[in-house]
Amino acid sequence: MTSQESEASRVGQVLAQLSSSGHRITNPRRHIVTALVQAGGHLTAEEVATAVQRRDPSVHLATVYRTLDALERAGVIIHIHLGHGRAIYHLADSSHYHLYCQQCGSVREIPQSEVDDLFALIGRAYDFEPSLGHFAIIGTCGRCIDRRGSKGNRSRGTSPESIA
Numbered sequence: 341m342t343s344q345e346s347e348a349s350r351v352g353q354v355l356a357q358l359s360s361s362g363h364r365i366t367n368p369r370r371h372i373v374t375a376l377v378q379a380g381g382h383l384t385a386e387e388v389a390t391a392v393q394r395r396d397p398s399v400h401l402a403t404v405y406r407t408l409d410a411l412e413r414a415g416v417i418i419h420i421h422l423g424h425g426r427a428i429y430h431l432a433d434s435s436h437y438h439l440y441c442q443q444c445g446s447v448r449e450i451p452q453s454e455v456d457d458l459f460a461l462i463g464r465a466y467d468f469e470p471s472l473g474h475f476a477i478i479g480t481c482g483r484c485i486d487r488r489g490s491k492g493n494r495s496r497g498t499s500p501e502s503i504a
Contacts, residue, residue: 350377354416354431363414368407371395373431376417382428382438382447422447422476437472441481448481 341349354373355365363369375391376383383391389404408429411417418432422440428447435452459470 347374347377354433358411358414358416361414363410366407367396368392368399368403369411371399372404372407372411373416376429376431382420382430384426384428388429418473420474420476423478438476439481440476440478441484442478443480443484446481446483447476450477 351370351374354377355370358369358373359365371392372388374395375388378391379387385405385408388408389399389401392399392404408417408419412419412429415432417429419427419429420438421427422438422445423442428438434449436449437452437455439448439450440446455472462468462470
């Protein structure tokens with residue numbers, strides 16, 4: 341299967357999910373899902389609008405925002421806040437969290453399974469169920485840490501037990 345066929349298949353799957361849950365398949369919805377699939381990652385609302393308007397210039401920015409909200413309410417997409425105000429959107433078909441570098445703005449995905457133990461620990465220790473669904477874990481990526489290398493020591497792979 342070519343990458344175009346794979347993208348078309350994924351777009352079809354997402355639209356079928358939307359349709360099977362009783363939602364209409366409109367051109368803006370189809371264009372937004374296509375843009376997110378083709379991006380293979382995360383897009384801001386403005387990036388989604390640019391991609392949609394390349395396909396169909398008649399789709400207004402306000403329509404893109406309303407459609408993003410509708411797709412999120414339908415459970416097809418998720419938005420995540422990065423830092424101060426910036427939000428990104430991605431398809432809701434994979435369970436993962438986001439690591440956002442406050443220095444360079446890079447975003448990395450971390451599978452939910454890799455934070456399940458941490459969430460369980462927080463739940464037991466604090467009688468609290470964390471939910472990071474709409475928020476990224478903000479910090480500094482390895483590349484930015486390495487760039488400032490001479491300014492301080494860098495410790496990779498520090499375990500939580502050694503931080504006390």
